[in-house]
Amino acid sequence: MAIESAAPNMASEPAPLPDANGHFGPYGGMFVAETLMGPLAELRAAYEHFVSDPEFQAEFDTDLADYVGRPSPLYLAERWSRELGGARIYLKREDLNHTGAHKINNTIGQALLAKRMGKTRIIAETGAGQHGVASATVAARLGLECVVYMGAEDIERQKQNVYRMQLLGARVVSVESGSKTLKDALNEAMRDWVTNVDDTFYIIGTVAGPHPYPAMVRDFQTVIGRETRRQFLEREGRLPDALVACVGGGSNAIGLFHPFLADTSVELHGVEAAGDGLDTGRHAAPLCAGRPGVLHGNRTYLMEDDDGQIIATHSISAGLDYPGVGPEHAWLKDSGRATYVAVDDSQALAAFHTLTRTEGIIPALESSHALAYAAELAPRLGSGKALVVNLSGRGDKDIHTVATHEGMAL
Amino acid sequence: MSRIENRFSILRQAGRKALIPFITAGDPTPEVTVPLLHELVAAGADLLELGVPFSDPMADGPVIQRASERALAHGVSLHDVLDMVTAFRASDADTPVILMGYLNPIEVFGYQVFASAAAAAGVDGILTVDAPPEEAAPLAEALHGVGIDPIFLLAPTSGPERIERICALASGFVYYVSTKGVTGAASLDLAEIAAKLDQIRAVTRLPLGVGFGISDAERAATLAQVADAVIVGSALVRQIEVYPDDPRAAMAAMTELLGSMRTAIDAAAPQAVEA
Numbered sequence: 187m188a189i190e191s192a193a194p195n196m197a198s199e200p201a202p203l204p205d206a207n208g209h210f211g212p213y214g215g216m217f218v219a220e221t222l223m224g225p226l227a228e229l230r231a232a233y234e235h236f237v238s239d240p241e242f243q244a245e246f247d248t249d250l251a252d253y254v255g256r257p258s259p260l261y262l263a264e265r266w267s268r269e270l271g272g273a274r275i276y277l278k279r280e281d282l283n284h285t286g287a288h289k290i291n292n293t294i295g296q297a298l299l300a301k302r303m304g305k306t307r308i309i310a311e312t313g314a315g316q317h318g319v320a321s322a323t324v325a326a327r328l329g330l331e332c333v334v335y336m337g338a339e340d341i342e343r344q345k346q347n348v349y350r351m352q353l354l355g356a357r358v359v360s361v362e363s364g365s366k367t368l369k370d371a372l373n374e375a376m377r378d379w380v381t382n383v384d385d386t387f388y389i390i391g392t393v394a395g396p397h398p399y400p401a402m403v404r405d406f407q408t409v410i411g412r413e414t415r416r417q418f419l420e421r422e423g424r425l426p427d428a429l430v431a432c433v434g435g436g437s438n439a440i441g442l443f444h445p446f447l448a449d450t451s452v453e454l455h456g457v458e459a460a461g462d463g464l465d466t467g468r469h470a471a472p473l474c475a476g477r478p479g480v481l482h483g484n485r486t487y488l489m490e491d492d493d494g495q496i497i498a499t500h501s502i503s504a505g506l507d508y509p510g511v512g513p514e515h516a517w518l519k520d521s522g523r524a525t526y527v528a529v530d531d532s533q534a535l536a537a538f539h540t541l542t543r544t545e546g547i548i549p550a551l552e553s554s555h556a557l558a559y560a561a562e563l564a565p566r567l568g569s570g571k572a573l574v575v576n577l578s579g580r581g582d583k584d585i586h587t588v589a590t591h592e593g594m595a596l
Numbered sequence: 597m598s599r600i601e602n603r604f605s606i607l608r609q610a611g612r613k614a615l616i617p618f619i620t621a622g623d624p625t626p627e628v629t630v631p632l633l634h635e636l637v638a639a640g641a642d643l644l645e646l647g648v649p650f651s652d653p654m655a656d657g658p659v660i661q662r663a664s665e666r667a668l669a670h671g672v673s674l675h676d677v678l679d680m681v682t683a684f685r686a687s688d689a690d691t692p693v694i695l696m697g698y699l700n701p702i703e704v705f706g707y708q709v710f711a712s713a714a715a716a717a718g719v720d721g722i723l724t725v726d727a728p729p730e731e732a733a734p735l736a737e738a739l740h741g742v743g744i745d746p747i748f749l750l751a752p753t754s755g756p757e758r759i760e761r762i763c764a765l766a767s768g769f770v771y772y773v774s775t776k777g778v779t780g781a782a783s784l785d786l787a788e789i790a791a792k793l794d795q796i797r798a799v800t801r802l803p804l805g806v807g808f809g810i811s812d813a814e815r816a817a818t819l820a821q822v823a824d825a826v827i828v829g830s831a832l833v834r835q836i837e838v839y840p841d842d843p844r845a846a847m848a849a850m851t852e853l854l855g856s857m858r859t860a861i862d863a864a865a866p867q868a869v870e871a
Contacts, residue, residue, distance in 0.1 A: 207730050217699060217726045219655040220762075221776055224753030363661050369652060376654045381777040383753065480699045480726065481652060493673035494704035495651040 203517065208397020208484075211520065213513035216396040218376075218483045225383045230398045232303050237405065242298065249294050250409060253327070254284045256291075258410075260417035260574070266544045272565035273427065274572040277547070278414050280438065280579065287550065287579030288410060288438045289320035293389055295406035297324035300387035307331040307386045311375040313340055313368030313434075314504035314552075315347025316579060317391030322356035332356040335374045337367040340504060347583060365498050368508050372482055392435025393512030396483030400512050407441025414574055415445050427567055428453035431576040432555040433473065433526065434506035436515045438578035443524060453525070456515060457559045459501035460528035470499035472511050473519050473526040486513045502531040502587065503551035505579075533558040538581065538588065550579035551587065599692040599720045600745050600768040603642060604803045604824065613820040613861050615640055616805060617854050618696065618829030620647035620663035621680055622672030624836050628843050630683045632850070637691050639851040640858030645723075645827065648677050648697030655725045657780035659830040662837065674701040674710070678717040685718035694721035694747060694768075699735075707738040715742035721768045723747040729758075729765050736765060749773055750796060752788065763800035769825060770800060774808045780830030781809045790822040813853075813860035820861040828857060 208214045216226060236242040250256040258279045267275045280288040293310075300308060308325045310332070312318030318334040325332035334351055338360045341348055351358050364370035372395075379388040393400045393407070418426050429446060431439035433456040446452045461469035469475065472487040479488040481496060489497050489509035501507045518524035529537075534551060537558035542548045549557060553576070560575045567573060581588075589596050597605070607614050617636045621629050633644055649667035653660060674697075681693055695714070702710050702724065714722065722739055724732065729748065736746040745768030750759060753776065763770060774789055775781050793804055806819050807827030816826045835849040 215731050216728060217731055218728065219725050219751070219773075220728055220749035220758075221655075221751035221753050221773055223728050223730075223758065224751070224755060363658070364651060364665070373652050373654045377657070377778045380655065381781065383776055479703050482654070483726070485703075488700075490700065490704065492704065493675070494701035495668065496700075497651075 203514065204397060204401055208401065210514045210517035212478070213485050213516040214397060214400055215485055216483060217480045217485065218396045219380065221380050222383070222396070225379070226396055226398070232299060233398055233402050236299060236302060242302070246295055246298060249298070250291065254290050254294065255282065256409065257413045257417070258282050260414060260421065263545050266541065267564065269544060270561055270564045272569060272571070273563070273567035275560055275564055276418065276426070276572065276574045277577040278410060278442065278574055279577055280410060281547070281549065281553070281577050285316070285320050285323055286582065287316045287320070288407065288441065289317045289391060290323065291409055291441070292391065292403050292406040292437060293317070293320040293324045296387065296389040296402070297328055297330070300330065300389070301328055303387065305385055305387035307333070307382065308389055309333045309335065309375050309378050309386055310389045310391060311335045311368065311371040312391065313337070313371070313507060314583065315340070315344040315351065316505060316583070318356070318358070319347055319350050319354070321389050321391070322351040322354035325356065326354045333378065334358050335361050335371040335378070337361045337365070337371050339366040340368065340371070343504060344583070369482070369496060392437040393440050393514060394435045394482055394484055394486065394510055400484065400514055403437055404440045404444055404514065407437050408444045410438065410441035410576065411443060411445035414442060418574065422572060425449055425452050426574045427451070427571040428455060428563060428573040429576070430455045430457065430556045430560045430563065430573060432457045432506060432552045432578060433511060433515060434459070434470070434508050434552065435510070436512035438576050440512060440514055442574070442576045443518070447523060454518070454523060455559060455563065456524055456526040457555045458526060458528040459503055459506035459555055460530035461500040461502070463530050464528055468500040469528065470501040470507050470509070471528040472509060473515060474528045478516065481510050484513045486510050486516045487519070502534060502591065503555065505550070505552040506555065527559055529555045529558040535588065535591065537561060547577070548581035549577055550581045551584045553578045598743060598745055598768065599690070600643065603692050604769065607642060613823070614642040614803070614805070614825035615816070615854065615858055615861060616643045616645055616825050616827040617641050617832055618645040618647060618827060619833060620649055620660065620667050621677040622649060622667030622670050623663040623833065624666050624843055624846070626670050626672055626676065628847065629680050632847050633684050634688065635847060635851045636854055637688060639855040641691065641854060643692040643694060643825070645694045645696050645829070646677065646681065648674055648695055648701060650698040650701060653698065655778055657778040657830060659780045659834050659837070663833045674705055678713055678719070681717040681719055692720040693718065694723060695719055696723040696725065699724045699727045702735065707735050711738040711742045711744060715744055719744060721745040721747045723749070723771060725749070729762050732765070747771055752776055752792060756795070759796055760799050763796065763802065766800070766802060769803040769805050770796065771827065772796065772804055772806045772823070774806050774810070777808065779808055784809050784815065786818060786822070789819070793822055813856040816857040817860035817864040821864055826857070826861065828854065
């Protein structure tokens with residue numbers, strides 16, 4: 187089993203990664219133009235200062251409790267587990283957070299940092315719109331100007347979230363370059379940042395980008411794993427046997443996994459989007475079917491062609507539709523500590539319906555990928571075992587997509 | 597002596613400033629690039645910057661982004677770009693050629709293999725926009741090994757420590773990014789640029805080029821008074837969009853603009869520094 191081959195430095199201590207320049211083994215780093223190196227150093231210094239500042243931590247914790255509604259419940263999906271006939275499946279209910287997904291944990295943290303750094307303007311990139319909504323939300327609350335970059339194609343697919351952001355006072359900028367999707371929105375946000383570094387804070391929504399973003403976003407998201415660990419110990423008096431989470435950029439997965447890295451008895455399973463199937467090439471599974479390269483400020487697994495050009499991705503879930511992945515996941519894959527699999531559109535859709543009908547919970551299409559794999563894993567682990575799935579978001583935003591896919595006009 | 601070093605040394609002796617045009621390889625079509633390079637030399641280019649198209653040009657403004665997209669629509673790869681340099685070298689053995697682009701195509705190529713292929717093609721310098729010194733050491737080593745100069749950027753946000761560190765690693769010349777922003781940005785603060793160049797000159801004897809946002813002959817001439825080289829990209833590439841169906845006319849407009857910059861730079865009194 188993969189766990190046995192875990193890297194020795196992960197055996198007991200919390201992993202001392204990344205290194206000073208943001209490297210997770212060969213991955214991560216700071217691959218940006220010189221103009222951004224100064225601002226990244228400034229961000230790193232501010233983050234390192236405030237992360238150990240009790241006042242900052244107290245404010246973060248209070249916001250998570252009173253504004254986000256944490257801790258989110260750990261829910262035993264009894265009926266679904268019984269139907270599958272294997273390990274008990276717990277759901278970490280990030281879908282119950284304010285704004286409906288785990289994204290808000292990170293935007294709360296980064297917005298508090300922006301405020302302390304004296305920045306008056308927030309920018310963000312978004313694919314499905316969840317991170318854009320979470321950014322617009324915290325900007326509204328703190329009275330900061332907010333600009334969200336979104337691919338023209340995604341704007342067309344996610345009109346409701348666009349309007350939500352506008353209601354919250356954000357300006358949504360349509361990105362017309364490249365493939366007009368999430369990766370291009372990220373390029374455009376970087377261009378804005380390099381032009382307006384003096385007053386602008388760029389809130390990246392996932393554990394990718396140049397150092398310190400992968401580490402910083404991870405640290406803000408580890409509240410998921412820390413709560414899960416405590417809640418599970420209280421319920422079961424032991425640790426879970428496996429954790430399952432979907433991986434696009436990978437922030438909800440790393441948030442769940444990270445506090446368990448040293449617990450080598452706990453299997454970690456990341457689930458990528460296989461789209462139409464890995465063999466069709468129409469997917470978004472760089473860890474399963476890509477190779478290492480450099481994009482968006484870090485070295486990681488990518489979807490690219492033989493000339494090193496980034497290629498178009500496909501997934502029914504806009505939040506997983508990204509050609510890269512956080513560098514720490516690349517490292518966890520190579521080290522063997524976590525395993526990564528891929529689930530295709532139709533499997534994810536089936537899981538979407540199953541959870542909705544058996545538990546009365548409509549999951550996000552992103553999270554449905556994790557659910558689909560959990561449905562395979564639970565019988566394999568067998569009864570007496572228990573696993574936790576990160577239910578990273580709620581599915582209200584996806585109802586149109588599902589209906590359209592099934593030939594229904596709402 | 598490298599071709600770049602040699603060219604700057606000749607210019608310095610003649611009391612002249614270098615003019616460096618940038619075009620994207622394969623824009624608007626692959627056939628245009630080599631003849632265009634020769635025409636730019638004829639119009640007064642001292643060195644040439646050839647952009648390697650990339651799907652995600654994070655540091656570029658809309659003009660160069662679209663140039664990349666046009667080239668990629670023709671499937672122009674890094675291999676093709678090296679072939680273009682080989683073809684250019686067949687009838688120009690002296691004008692230095694610098695490739696400018698992003699790291700990933702070189703990662704896929706393999707640093708060592710790429711360095712050897714680039715040297716064989718007659719490439720003189722490589723500027724990878726997204727490889728700051730923190731990440732560039734392995735590539736720089738491979739390039740030095742074959743006599744190619746790794747060209748590094750300095751920016752308004754580079755502090756004294758970074759300036760020293762980057763100048764220690766750089767060779768050929770140092771590329772100063774005139775403004776916070778992407779290529780083709782609008783505003784330039786000459787006094788600020790001059791002050792920063794003085795700061796850089798205090799730690800290096802390498803020639804200093806200035807690029808980003810140099811849109812006309814007047815700006816080129818003004819900057820040439822404080823820099824050793826003036827780099828012009830978006831203003832030239834924009835002509836391709838002015839004549840979308842007529843590459844000949846676009847090329848003529850580009851050489852005319854470059855020629856006007858050449859004239860203005862040479863006419864400006866070389867020592868009349870007032871920033």
